[in-house]
Amino acid sequence: MRSARAAGPRRAVSLRWKISAVIAAVSILVAAALSVIVHVTYARRQADDARRLQAERVELLLREYRRSGQAVFGGRLDDPALPPDLRAAVRGGAVATALRRTGEGTFVWAAAGVDGRVLSLRSDYRHRLDDLAALDRVLLLGSAAVVACGGLAGIAIGARLSRRLRRAAAAASRVTAGDRTVRVGAAVGGRSHDEAAELAHAVDAMAEALQARLEAERRVTADIAHELRTPLTGLTTAAELLPPGRMTELVQGRIRVLRALVEDVLEVARLDTATERPELSDIALGRFVSRRATALAPGAHVRVRTDTVVATDPRRLERILANLLANAVRHGAEPVTVEVDGTRIAVHDRGPGFPGDLLRDGPARFRKGGDRTTGGHGLGLTIAAGQAAVLGARLTFANPPGGGALATLDLPPARPCPA
Structure with a gap:
């Protein structure tokens, strides 16, 4: 039985939420990466298509200009708004295209050199940008749906695994408590061999x-x-x-x-064997402890703060009390005090205190070490702890700051003692 007083366990984050968070994070990264790739690819393809179409249009204008000598269908000769780099690129009769953004908007240009002059055509690129924005909205909605589905799938998977592990932990705790009929494999259940x-x-x-x-x-x-x-x-x-x-x-x-x-x-x-069963009966705990402690250790001081009626096994309770008092008298020092407060019995002596290994690991049979175990076999406290477990009580050991050794027995809840 563990007796050292430890801080309460930190609240652990459920495995279900950890798995859900990981799957959601991966879903976000995948959705973002795919959205960026689709956006960039579609935008590049739109630009290439617009420039190719504009080049075909300017070649058609160029043939009409050579036939009629006039710029038709929106074409212009030596347009002052033509980008300088595009004007330089068409010298010598070449055809070139460009996509430019200005304060007026985004336009796709095409130009061709003819007879020492530059024939150019400008078209609005706005409708293609609107198509790209519509695609971005679709990608955003799709990404949100992917993340939501991934998160829900993560919660479902994590919940199933967490539920199985919790059942396994509960079954393992019952095995630790001495239940030999429990099997962790049966508690986990499921057909999957994971x-x-x-x-x-x-x-x-x-x-x-x-x-x-x-x-x-x-x-x-x-x-x-x-x-x-x-x-x-x-x-x-x-x-x-x-x-x-x-x-x-x-x-x-x-x-x-x-x-x-x-x-x-x-x-x-x-x-x-964990087969011992208590024979319960109602007793007034304060009066019971006062009579037994006086008989077992005449020099002990008994204080009853609150007397209560408890349903317990008197024989086993007397055995626990006798072993605790014998340990205090044999290995401790006077004064030995026994205090009853509700369902709690505390036995305190002024000796050197319990050894560290007992506080850390609980009582162990035939273990010697420290001043309190000299000359003993370690069976008294072991029996007290075992009998406490049969009664469903909790027996703890501590060395209080004021010195000495303190053994505390907490019995199951009881009802007030009638006056």
Whole structure:
């Protein structure tokens, strides 16, 4: 059970919105690139067509001029508005075209040299620009439709993947909580054999392997503890037959310690099976803790801020309280205080505090380290955490700023205690 107090998790951005944003961004880039390409290509083709058509017209004017000696059909001789570069390009009888933009608008020119003079023709380019603007509007609407469809497709794809991953995470959490019937692959569902399905099957395989290993370890531990009961019974009987004396007392004391250790190991093995069920009954928590704490640790100070009636298992709750008080008395320092506030029970001592690995990883069996675990086996807090899980309670450990060690048990919600 994790006990260190950590900051709340940062709110993660949903995978659905990340995928949607990426697809929308790609759609915008593709639509913009295609629109630019189509615009440039169409504009260039329009200009080429206009210049070719204007060149054909000026050649027709040139033939009429040679036949009649006059400029007809809008043609002009030596037009002063003719661009200088176009005038220079037609010297020697050549034909040239140009597209020019002026303050009056955009025009397409064609000119040809004849008899030392320049015959030119100017046509308005406005209608072609109107066609290009209409094309731009169509491209804009098409791009918006592409981006909208891409965004909706991204939302749909991302929502499906996100939904499957959330189901996988929920199933994995249930597996972590000890539910052996849950399979992540079944929770993910779907007929597609994609990465999400592969991940789910890999998690299931890992969970089954870990469960098999834990089950094997639990069976070995339980078998060893059961096998030790028989010789312990014989040792206890033999020790009672020894003559009174100091050595007899030492042997009997060690046998009692060994018997208590074997019983603790058996209890841990039972809690590991995750099959333990509480026998609930209504108790007044403040009065219950006051009586039990006084009996278990006579030197402890008990304060009841708010008394409530809770539905819990008295035997398991007493076991948790006994282990927490024993840990505080054995490894802490006086004064030891027990405070009841609603459904919360806090056991505080003034010792050196819990070791860092316990705050980081929670209690672990047979782990020693730091002043608080010297001489112990790590089973007391492990059993307390396991019994708390059976009760649906939350047991946390902390070293308060004022010093010492603080163990807090939060039971499920309760109703006020009647006066």
